[in-house]
Amino acid sequence: MDPLLEANGTFALNLLKILGEDSSKNVFFSPMSISSALAMVFMGAKGDTASQMIQALSLDKCSSSGGGDVHQGFQALLTEVNTTGTQYLLKTANRLFGEKTFNILSSFKDSCRKFYEAEMEELDFQGDTEQSRQHINTWVAKKTEDKITELLCPSAVNSDTLLVLVNAIYFKGNWEKQFDKEDTREMPFKVTMNEEKPVQMMFQKSTVNMTYVEELSTTILLLPYAGNELNMIIMLPDEHVELRMVEKEITYEKFIEWTRLDKMDEGEVEVLLLRFKLEENYNMKGFLCKLAMTDAFDSRADFSGIASERGLFLSKVVHKSFVEVTEEGTEAAAVTAAIMMMRCMRFTPRFCADHPFLFFIQHVKTNGILFCGRFSSP
Template sequence: MLLTPLRGSEGPGLPPIHAPVGPVGPVTALGPERRRRAGLTGRTHCSSPPRPGPPASPPRYLRPRGPAVAPPPPSLLWPRARALSLSKSSGGGGDVHQGFQNLLTEVNRTGTQYLLRTANRLFGEKSYDFLSSFKDSCRKFYQAEMEELDFSNATEESRTHINTWVAQKTEGKITDLLSPNSVDPMTKLVLVNAIYFKGNWDNQFDKEHTQERPFKVSKNVEKPVQMMFKKSTFKMTYVGEIFTQILVLPYVGKELNMIIMLPNENTDLETVEKELTYEKFIEWTRPDMMDEEEVEVFLPRFKLEENYDMEGVLRTLGMTDAFEEASADFSGMSSQRDLHLSKVVHKSFVEVNEEGTEAAAATAAIMLMRCIRITPRFCADHPFLFFIQHSKTSGLLFCGRFCSP
């Protein structure tokens, strides 16, 4: 997230809130409505023309004018809060801080059989006066320290320094988060969130069974992929209302799963995306909706790396004031009230192979929609959606689509 100074605009103060800007990233511990909005963010992002990469692990970045962390005026707070599903309960949003603190503690805990690490840092212009309460809040709830840089006189060096930090935190998978000219001497603050995940399948694919097969990009276009194969017992179901198979591939320890949604060959992926909400996702993937049986699984080996400008997505969700010089209010960060959000960037990396994944994020009526017969073959040889989910909390850490090799 990049903040830039605004000249001569004033904005009223706001009640404390820390609004994370970005797509799905970790959304556990936020309550159902906030998780729902996180899912909607991903769905909104997916409604653009298909791209192969996943909107996962949101890094954000800012410039002077508007609060990412407490406090904004009600007229500005609630449009932004609605966009991010941050409720007014519990003291004007204080529960949001605590929810993220709990989440970060959970995902960064040691002793797991997978590697999942998140890292947050504030890179602030050394000559700019940020409120100590803002810095304390970031440190306490988000494990994010403030590092002072000289954006005014050493812009390129500052950009390179931030990219080096991100590369270290993502095991070298994301090396150029900030492109040339993405920061300038007017930049006052860059907020960065990095998340890195690496997990092995609980039931690995045999490399000897991987072979080249056609992937149907569209009805008339095919491209070759290295298709993995595994015949084993997995949880799977079929959602009749969207003509889609859902397969659960657990990672070692079964604390995390990859969930794949594969529409039939006559159903466009966009049709599934338009129907997908967080509530429906949770309903469709409930354990009691799944059948555990022997399945033949065909899954392409793939690697995705994409860059995204998230401003359009956030504006679509109703978060517009933060980007406007005349209306943005980040008075919870600085008493100068001269900041606005100029850019939100996101870069993600996901690799899926035989060993596992590496990534740098009910009612009776519905049950009747479930197909009685589950096809024992799951062949992902055409576009599909995938999600990495934390089993204990149902939180989505990453999500994306695979449309073309």
Template sequence: MDPLAEANGTFALDLLKTLGKDNSKNLFFSPMSFSSALAMVFLGAKGNTAAQMAQVLSLNKSGDSRDVHQGFQSLLTEVNKTGTQYLLRTANRLFGEQSCDFLSTFKDACRKFYHAEMEELDFVSAAKESRNHINTWVAEKTEGKIVELLSPDAVNSLTNLVLVNAIYFKGNWDKQFNKQQTKERPFKVSKNEQKPVQMMFKKSTFKMTYIGEIFTQILVLPYVGKELNMIIMLPDENTDLRTVEKEITYEKFIDWTRPDMMDEEEVEVFLPRFKLEENYDMKNVLCSMGMSDAFEPGADFSGMSSKRGLFLSKVVHKSFVDVNEEGTEAAAATAAVMMLRCARISPRFCADHPFLFFIQHCKTNGILFCGRFSSP
């Protein structure tokens, strides 16, 4: 297993468990986008600050730190390549207080490995203008989907280093859901509560499996071009989603979703149409995971700046997803012909209660997004 893929996957699921402690909430974030942004900070960390970051990001498994940064360089090049049939926009940038004199070696490495700039701003005397500048930059990078990333109280004259990370994804299904077949159906939020959702329907051939140890169905829905998949983990109705979240590790995730372990069969898929826009202030989350030094005035970022006392003031992550019926018409037309021939009873995959979903980059096995849909 590729050590960087393993590190990123482990961090992804650790983050899912930490962010998901409040079991009733929807979740949506991009672990790959986020770990690459933090790895950029790791590039300038030394001593205990670096050791804590390596531990939280699971990079201590990935050998030499130079290999880590080169690994991210090829991963980001692969995932953000042009000419794909999906739209993926990541915005990573470090904004530092200009009086901190950032080292040119650090700025060059950010550019080389992370396709990202380290930009110097005047937080001391122009905090508001700096905030507006950052928000404008993020909006441009994410096709206008993510605006006002930083709230008015997010930066002030004492701010000295802000890590900004935003991602926007839009992909069409390889096999489209027919809008005419979307109907309002109840979604069982819990044993005692139901809410209406617009439930999409599709009968077609998909890869699917059942994991007995967690009583969970797994369905793979490919996007056009088959470079990305959505993987949905749906526990049986009387199994709590928390059971799945507790059990899941990166090794198990890879094992459970191995293409050769899946059956390709005709299945009736019911999936709610949903939109999630989530905004996370990651400081407390990362501290609780064991990365507290980076946020303290005693942090060691001597690989970034010769000025002492530099520490991370703010880490924000915002993500947006829209899951709907759209796909390619060509695929829909061929699927319709098959449905006439198949009269046998198809298995059902009915996502009318809480489930986990992952968007995976097939070639690198990278988990681009993790989500939990538990309430419309």
């Protein structure tokens, strides 16, 4: 298994568990976006700060002296993800926005450009904070097809901001077999055993890959997008099983094992999946601290690989995400900004997602988890 993909997958599932500690809330984020932005930050981290980032991002799975393998791995992964000529639209972009009076090491800028195709753009955070903020938001909106327009709120940056590292990812793909809108109808979604909410449930009878994991009492369904290069993977526990139990049991190794095509049964299934849209907004600092990445956010931070001046630290890591699932397919976008400052009968099986479930958008060739989420309540 590719060490970086294992690291990113482990980080994705660790984060899913932490973001989803309140089981009543929906969750949606792009682990690839967060990993990419923080990997650029990691490139300039030293000492305990770097060690903690390795632990938080599960990068200990990548053999590295100075993280070279990590950054080469991201370079290859981002190249693969940004492949053109596909039947879907998938693109990711990185950018550095630095205070024009602040001297960022040329070695750091060169490495960001080499491994992450992240160009450096100088802005006037000191003299015109608001103009700088709007400029970054405009770049983000362009890279996400206007799905995320206000990444940085007015309080996110100020005149002390020295560097903002941004990753944006955007995906739009049609289902390999689209749902017929005429078959969509209102059905109850069982939020809990005692609560139901009406939703628009899509329906199709089609040949798909599906399996049942006995140890979790959970059905896993693969819904391919056109071209079969990306899948939506849906994990639906039996109605008597709490989704939290499934989340606790998942590891990346198990995830890969359960979703292997040769372990799945291909056959005709009646698929019922609700039409939904989620928009989420996270301040990642608290979640990353729970993964033991603490020094980066305070005076102990060592980012001497970014600038020779002492006192540079991460003030915020913000993440915004959007997903819409319809009869035609899926559109999803996410952006991460790391802000640095000084300081036996024959029958047709049925898969009915009418109660809380997990879902993932996976890149087939790399097994990379591009997006993941939990749908708990309409």
